Amino acid sequence: MIPAKLKSNVKGLSGEIAIPGDKSISHRSVMFGSIAKGKTAVTNFLPGEDCLSTIACFRKLGVTIEQEGNKVTIIGQGMDGLQEPAGILDVGNSGTTIRLMMGILAGRPFHSVLVGDESIAKRPMTRVTTPLSLFGAKIHGRKNGEFTPLSVIGGPLSGVTYELPVASAQVKSALLFAGLQASGETVIIEPVKTRDHTERMITQFGGEVAADGQTIRVKGGQTLTGTEIHVPGDISSAAFFLAAGAIVPNSEITLKNVGLNPTRTGILEVLKQMGADFSIEPYENGSAEPAGDITIRTSKLKGTVIEGALIPRLIDEIPIIALLATQAEGETVIKDAEELKVKETNRIDTVVNELSELGAMITATEDGMVIRGKSFLAGGTVSSHGDHRIGMMLAIAAAISKGEVHLQQKEAISVSYPSFFDHLDSLISD
């Protein structure tokens, strides 16, 4: 395919956009709605490809789901209402779909086969299949269960106590779904706290879960009841515009309805550390997930260090933070982020290679990267490598590049943000 020419050398951004629904919460709303009893009505659902894959998989499990734009209605018949699928469950590009679904399917008394795209075929699965086998699940896959296709033969599960070796909300969530079906209590201990949307949603659906720091306890055999869910905007999508507002000259933009769950707001702490000029107006809406509007202006940035417990709170924002760092005075060091190697692409390599191509001074390390700023981005031909977050980061990089930027595999962006370019174009003031 011919690479797409992106808008470069943008003179300013102004106006406001409503950030589309959170991807993690949208996936979970379909999953919980499908295993709960009764009707679940979801508003501001993200109709991105990943979340549509989750809907398609649950329809194959016999769940009635209606979706029109960002409105979804699910008629759940409880965990026992799920039926053996007649065909293969295809998760597309979505790691969240495959990993969380394994936790649900592990306890269902039938056989399912899960596949995804080329990127999913390279992503590690034993982080989920190994602990699920401790519950009693039978899951097989290529290379001793590490890779898709995966075959799950579900059955009775017994609760376990499990200390996660990696900080992963997907692994934690899969184990919580298994725990909800297992006999007795399940105790999960996280090395570092990760996003807690699953825990919040168990409560929203009338279930019980106890979280004490990094220890989460859930009892099996609970009945969940359908509910109404309003999905806040995705801070991981907002991050691209937070960065754009800070680094494109002459800019002031407002991002409406951004999710502000503290397990996801690491990017705001980094913006603060770097000296960005922004303000937040939180909503008082009594929802399970906090949200607010953020206004950001062109800022003079300085380098920083990002490491430790902050990493899971901004893991998906590291590509765009790397771009921010190219425009900050001094050095930015990102450490403890090995997990980037097992995302849609190896995001240490793709960020470093693609930003270097545009003229950035950036070096890969074993567990992150080092970026020297402030650097001049000249332009060039780059690729998303099929990774939505790399594609969006490069579109913002193009906006501050002096010369032309051409992007290969632009279509990957619709995995999480189908209206990304419409939003970007609406803010360009020249």
Ligand code: SPQ
């Ligand atoms: O769903 P997928 O493909 O894994 O999506 C990504 C992303 O960038 O959108 C990661 F590549 O987000 C993950 C995130 O990195 C979504 C997620 C969740 O919803 O629970 C948790 C994080 O993954 P992990 O492996 O750290 O649990």
